Every structure is written in C-alpha cells, then in structure tokens.
Amino acid sequence: MAGSTKTNSIDPVAGIVQHTQPDKPKLTRNSTRKVRTGCITCKKRHVKCDEGKPHCLKCLQSRGHCEGYAVEQRKDPPKPGQFCWDSSQVIRHAAPPRAQALLNFDFLDFGNDLGVIYFDEFVGLVSAPWTSAASGDDLWAVTVPQLARNSDTLRSAAMAIGALSMWHRQSPNRRLSTLSVPEVPGNEGDSHYFNAVAHYCQSLKSQSRHASLQDTVVLSVLLLYFESLRDNRKAALDHVNHGLSLLLALITDENSQHHIAGLAPNPRPLLAALAGVYNHLTPQARSVLKDRIGSGPPLPNLAKGLKKKNHTIESFMVLLSQLPVTGTDIGDVPAVFNSLDDYQESWSAIRKAHTAMVPIMVETLTSSGAMHSKDDKAIEDFHRNLLGNDRIRDFCDRSAKAMDALDVAFQPLFNKIIMTYDDESPVYLRAIHLRLQYLGVHIFDNPPEYIDMASLNTRTPLFREYLSVASIALRLARREVQRNPALQMSLQYGLSWYLLIMAFFCRDPLLRDEAVGMLRDYPGQDGLWSTRALYALALRCRLVEQRNAMEGTPDEQWARLWRREFVFEDGGDRIIFRYMDRNEATGKWELVEDLAELEEGTYEMRWRRQPVTGSGGLLMVELYAAANAEDETHTPP
Known part of the structure; x- marks a missing residue:
C-alpha cells in the first residue's frame, strides 16, 4: 500500500521471519472515503463502534452479544490478479515467502x-x-x-x-x-x-x-482438510483415494517429467509437500475402512491404478517418500546444530532413508508360511521370525547409529530453545514437535526391540521421555483449543496414534495408564484417526492385559499379546478387535473378536463378542491382500 513500509527481522534459531508494521502516515481528507463499517448493533444504538472482527468488543462487554456486520456486496467485483509463473525472471530484492x-x-x-x-x-x-x-x-x-x-x-x-x-x-x-x-x-x-x-x-x-493440474492436485488436499475438519472421515477417505490416484498417475506416467514441470516453476518442493501429506495418511487408510472388511479395497481407485502400473501400496509409498530431494546425506550430521532448519533437513534425510525398511517387512510377510495359516503355533513363529529377522535387525542397527548421532547434535540446540523461549513461542512449539517426531520413530519404528519382554523393559526410559514431552505439547494444545477447536486439526500429526501404541506395548503399567489418560483428554484430531475410537481401544486393551497376566511366564504372556489386531470400519466409528482370551470352560487360550460402535457425540460404547470374521488367520494379511487387490465388483466413488 502506498505510503507504508514494512521491516523484517529473522530469528536465526527458528528460521522464522517476523514482520513489523510502522505507523501509517495520516492520509489527507481527499484520499479517504467516509467509512460506514460499524457493527449492526452499534448502528442501531447510534454509538461509535470499535470495528472488532468478527464481533465488536464494545458490544460484547456492554451487552454480551453483537449482531455482527452487514455483508457489503461489491458493486463491481474486481477480477483476480493475473498470476503468471515466470521461472526466468530474477527478483533480487523479493520479500521472504512468509511476507509474500x-x-x-x-x-x-x-x-x-x-x-x-x-x-x-x-x-x-x-x-x-x-x-x-x-x-x-x-x-x-x-x-x-x-x-x-x-x-x-x-x-x-x-x-x-x-x-x-x-x-x-x-x-x-x-x-x-x-x-x-x-x-x-x-x-x-x-x-x-x-x-x-x-x-x-x-x-x-x-x-x-x-x-x-495445479488446482486439481492442491484442491484434493484442501477438500480432504475440509472433510476432516467436520469429522466426515468417509468423505475424507474418498479424497485420499482420489489424491493418491492423482499422484500415482502424475509420477508414474510416461510423460511424468513434462506433467511435473507444468505443475509449478519449481514443482518438486510442492509435489514433495503434497506427497508428504498423503504418505502420512496412506497407512491410516489401510486401518480406517470406509465400509467393512471384505467389501472391497479400502482405496479402490488407487488399487486399480496400482495394478495397471505394476505397483503395490508399499512400493508406491517408498516412491512418494523419495520425492523430497535434499543435498543432505544421513552421514552429514554436524557436531552441534545451529538452527531448527538445519536439524530438520538432516532429520528429513534420515526419515527418508528409514522408509527402505518397508519393502523388507513386506517381503518377510509374503514369504512366510503364516500368510494363509490359522494355526496358532505357525502364527507365533511368524511373529518371532519377523521381529528377529537378520535383515531387519541390521537395518535398524544402522538406522539407530544415524539417529543417535542426530540426537547428540540436536540436544544442545533443543535445551537452549526450551530454556530461552517462552512456551507460547512458535519456536518452542516447533522444537517440541520435532522432538516428538524423533522419539516416535526411534521408539516405535524399531521392530527387533519388541521381540521379548527383556528388550521392551530396556525401552521404558524412552517411553517415559515420550510421555513427558507429549504432556507439554498437549498442555499447549488445550490452551489453543479454548480459542478455537479447529486449531487442533492436523493431517500430518501422529501423537494420538503413538499414545495408543504406548498403551499397547509399554510394559510399565503406570505409563500405560498415563497414555490412556492422555488419549481420554486428547484435544485434537490427527488425520483419519478417530480419537474417541483410539481411546476406546486403549481402554479395552487394559482389560485384555489384566486377563492375560493371570497365567504363564512373561514371554508366554507376551507371545499371546502379539495376536492383538484391530481395524476401524464405517469410517472409524466401528472397531474390530482380536486377541487371545482364556476359554473358562476348556482352560485354553483362543483367538476371539470383539466389536464396538461409537455413539455420536459421546465417548460411551458397548463391546460385544462376535465370531472371528474372515479366514481366522492374521488380520494384517487380509488387510494387505485387500489393499493390493482390485475388486471388479466395487464401484469407485
């Protein structure tokens, strides 16, 4: 705007541009039109309005309500400014992205x-x-x-x-x-x-x-956000299905380079950011079904495209994870990080490399004898072989060394931020979130550590640290929720999921109960997960733990807990939970299946026992087969 100037300052630790706006010079009377923008209530009372948006503060303080503002229709709505991509033009004094x-x-x-x-x-x-x-x-x-x-x-x-x-x-x-x-x-x-x-x-x-092309790809994410914000997970799943199908066609087409080049002047960062959203939601879409088990693939359009391109969901997820191109190698970790941006670049490189474990896990699953078996002993052997697989263990050992080096270099910066910045600062919150992301991968994405009780018990200090940092994040989140619950909607956050995993696998009962309590009071909504369903499942798992502890050695008890599996049907409102339970008549431990349906607007639900659905083998095998099989009878939305 003419007559105004803006200055920018950059926080070197956070990498955040802060803007300050000096006082605007007083305009002459000729340059100012008469303003009639007061609220309806003040106009009726013939008093001066403070013009606060969306409601006048003066009315709220004096009368307790404000009727808002009259909607002024523009006589000649201006056309949108022309937006031209010109990658050849160099702007040497352009404002920072956040200022733009x-x-x-x-x-x-x-x-x-x-x-x-x-x-x-x-x-x-x-x-x-x-x-x-x-x-x-x-x-x-x-x-x-x-x-x-x-x-x-x-x-x-x-x-x-x-x-x-x-x-x-x-x-x-x-x-x-x-x-x-x-x-x-x-x-x-x-x-x-x-x-x-x-x-x-x-x-x-x-x-x-x-x-x-640009509008189509970005719109899929915006509509996904909209449906998630009004808790319509079935519609959100449709948008995930559509968005992933778009990305598959875009990056696997014969002319993909031409299509990608037309997406934006520098398309890779935009494409990588969008892929990051969908890559985070894809595993959720395999556990949160729009319909029921056996009603067809959870993402039908994607399943059809994957079959044509000779891909699986797992190989496609690896392909998506490779889209961010960085010049940082996982070995390029400094002695100490100087900024959160530098740390995040190294952290992204390590997370990208970590996705290479997915094909190894799938290969181990598909080559095992438990794929189509219902025998309890064969399934127990499968879990033992999966968690003790030499290739997976070697991979996790190499990954752990890289993550340990990253942690050593990050700790001084993290501690400095926590001691220096106020907890309302975006820098403080960003550091907390990055710490939670690191702990989440370090603790929960290391399968060999879950092979027996002895290994799990050594992870207790890490579980405790995760809950400590999570409690800070949730305290800050609850403060924001008081202003607007919508502020706690995120498509890329996974804290509620990790709290459920904590309630399932941590061997300290006090920490498990603390995780369940955090889920009960969880203020936000993370992607496709229903927080109410996660909490109900964590509560049910507490009862399973109590019954399981009645009999057997610690390792026998742990082997039975391996059989816990679950899936969310009807968009997340219907929970199927399988586990081993003791038959009181025979004294034997048998696979059982419980069902619960969420009631709208409450946390109350009733569990009931039902016959085991499907083949009665591993539920993960049935979900894997459904996700990678095209159902000719299923009509895509």
Whole structure:
C-alpha cells in the first residue's frame, strides 16, 4: 500500500521471519472515503463502534452479544490478479515467502466482506503452530495460501475451510471428536457452517469449469482438510483415494517429467509437500475402512491404478517418500546444530532413508508360511521370525547409529530453545514437535526391540521421555483449543496414534495408564484417526492385559499379546478387535473378536463378542491382500 513500509527481522534459531508494521502516515481528507463499517448493533444504538472482527468488543462487554456486520456486496467485483509463473525472471530484492503470503485482499474477488473474513480465518488456521509445526515445510503456512489467493477454485475451498473454522470458533462444543454438524440453522453461528458448504460446492463447480493440474492436485488436499475438519472421515477417505490416484498417475506416467514441470516453476518442493501429506495418511487408510472388511479395497481407485502400473501400496509409498530431494546425506550430521532448519533437513534425510525398511517387512510377510495359516503355533513363529529377522535387525542397527548421532547434535540446540523461549513461542512449539517426531520413530519404528519382554523393559526410559514431552505439547494444545477447536486439526500429526501404541506395548503399567489418560483428554484430531475410537481401544486393551497376566511366564504372556489386531470400519466409528482370551470352560487360550460402535457425540460404547470374521488367520494379511487387490465388483466413488 502506498505510503507504508514494512521491516523484517529473522530469528536465526527458528528460521522464522517476523514482520513489523510502522505507523501509517495520516492520509489527507481527499484520499479517504467516509467509512460506514460499524457493527449492526452499534448502528442501531447510534454509538461509535470499535470495528472488532468478527464481533465488536464494545458490544460484547456492554451487552454480551453483537449482531455482527452487514455483508457489503461489491458493486463491481474486481477480477483476480493475473498470476503468471515466470521461472526466468530474477527478483533480487523479493520479500521472504512468509511476507509474500500477506497479499492485499483488494486485488481479489471475494464477492463480499464476509468472504474476506473467511479467507483471513483460513490463513490463520492453516498457519497455526500445530499444523505448520507438524508438516515440516511451508506447504500450509505459505504455499497453499499463496496458491489459493490466485485461483477461483482454491480460493473458494479456502473460504469453505475458513467458514467452517468460524463455526467451530462460535460453537459451545470445544472438542472436534464430539462435534455434531447442524442439519438446519439453529442459531446465528450455524450460518457459517452452511456458508462453508456453499463455498465447498462452489469450489467443485469452479474446478469443473476451469480445470488445471495445479488446482486439481492442491484442491484434493484442501477438500480432504475440509472433510476432516467436520469429522466426515468417509468423505475424507474418498479424497485420499482420489489424491493418491492423482499422484500415482502424475509420477508414474510416461510423460511424468513434462506433467511435473507444468505443475509449478519449481514443482518438486510442492509435489514433495503434497506427497508428504498423503504418505502420512496412506497407512491410516489401510486401518480406517470406509465400509467393512471384505467389501472391497479400502482405496479402490488407487488399487486399480496400482495394478495397471505394476505397483503395490508399499512400493508406491517408498516412491512418494523419495520425492523430497535434499543435498543432505544421513552421514552429514554436524557436531552441534545451529538452527531448527538445519536439524530438520538432516532429520528429513534420515526419515527418508528409514522408509527402505518397508519393502523388507513386506517381503518377510509374503514369504512366510503364516500368510494363509490359522494355526496358532505357525502364527507365533511368524511373529518371532519377523521381529528377529537378520535383515531387519541390521537395518535398524544402522538406522539407530544415524539417529543417535542426530540426537547428540540436536540436544544442545533443543535445551537452549526450551530454556530461552517462552512456551507460547512458535519456536518452542516447533522444537517440541520435532522432538516428538524423533522419539516416535526411534521408539516405535524399531521392530527387533519388541521381540521379548527383556528388550521392551530396556525401552521404558524412552517411553517415559515420550510421555513427558507429549504432556507439554498437549498442555499447549488445550490452551489453543479454548480459542478455537479447529486449531487442533492436523493431517500430518501422529501423537494420538503413538499414545495408543504406548498403551499397547509399554510394559510399565503406570505409563500405560498415563497414555490412556492422555488419549481420554486428547484435544485434537490427527488425520483419519478417530480419537474417541483410539481411546476406546486403549481402554479395552487394559482389560485384555489384566486377563492375560493371570497365567504363564512373561514371554508366554507376551507371545499371546502379539495376536492383538484391530481395524476401524464405517469410517472409524466401528472397531474390530482380536486377541487371545482364556476359554473358562476348556482352560485354553483362543483367538476371539470383539466389536464396538461409537455413539455420536459421546465417548460411551458397548463391546460385544462376535465370531472371528474372515479366514481366522492374521488380520494384517487380509488387510494387505485387500489393499493390493482390485475388486471388479466395487464401484469407485
């Protein structure tokens, strides 16, 4: 804007640009039009309005409510500014990416002032600490807002998310996991929900009229975010199915390099960031089924594409994980990291290398004799061979050495940030999230450590540290939830899942109970997981542990606990849980299956016993076969 200047300062530790805006010079009367932007309530009272958005603070303090602002329709809506990619143009004094994200709304066509409010809400939501810290890149904080500002399709989707966030903000329900969407407007705040649906539909119409590769790929993520934010996991699974199919076609096509080049002037970072979202959600989509076991592949469009391309889900996930191209090798770890950006680059390289274990695990599974066996002894031998496999052990040993070196170099920086920064600082929260990511992989993605009770007991200090750091993250999260529950929606966070794994596998009963308690009070929603379902499963597992401890040596008890398997049906609202239970009549331990269905809006559920579904063998084998098999009778959405 003419007459204003902006200065930037960079925090070297966090790699975050901070913006300051000096006072604007006073404009002359000729340059200023008369403002009539006060709220409806102040206009009726004929008093000066403080123009606070979305509600006037003066009204809220004096009267307890504000009727909001009249929606001013623009007489001549300006067309969106032309957005031209020109990779040959060099801008030597360009603003930093986060500064570029703060564009002037007046250049865009929002239709009315409410559209501006919704878009502003969207930008604040997707750049919130929980979302941006978990992603590890600028996808949400910078890239998506920039692209949305310059595309009718993406801007409509962004306004849909912003309107839904406004509805959450004004809802008396402060937990995403127990929300109930309105069917008809019940109060003034519900209008935001129906406006959100209208903008959602508008984005689909715009996409059908003006299709582009960039809009199609990014829109799939935005609509996935929207459906997750209103807890519609069945629709979210459809978008995962569609988005993964797009990525498969894009990166495996004969002309893939040409298609990728047309995605953006520097397409690799954008493609890698989008792939990171879907790579995180794909394993969830194998456990959270839209329908029931046996009703077809969980991701039908993807399954059909994988068959044509001669890929499996596992090989495709490895392919996606290789998209981020970094110049950092896993051995290039300094003595001490100087910034979180430097650490994250090395951490990303190690995580990328860690995905090479997936094909080894699959090969061990498919070559075992337990693939189609129902014999308890054969299945026990399979678990023992899998967890004791020499190739897997050697891989994990090499990975552990690299991660230990990374941890030594990160500890001084981490401790400095924790002691220097306030816990409200984005730098502090980012450091906490990065520490949780490291501990999650180090503790839970090391199969050989789970082979027997002795190995697991040595992991107890790590389990304890994980819960300690997680408690800090959740304390900060609950503070944000009081402002807006939508701030705790993340497509790339996995804390709730790791808490469930802790409740299953940690051998310290006090730590297990602490993990269950954290799940009960969990304030957010992580991807496709239903927090209520994870908590219900953790509670049920506590009873299984109690019955299992009645008989046998520690190693015999642990071998029985290997048989615990579960899957979430009907979009996550129906839980199937298998485990070994003692038959009181025969005194033998037998495989049983329990079922529970979540009731809308509550944490209450009832478990009941049912016959074991499927073949009665390993549930993971049935899910693996379903995910990689094309069902000709299944109609894709």
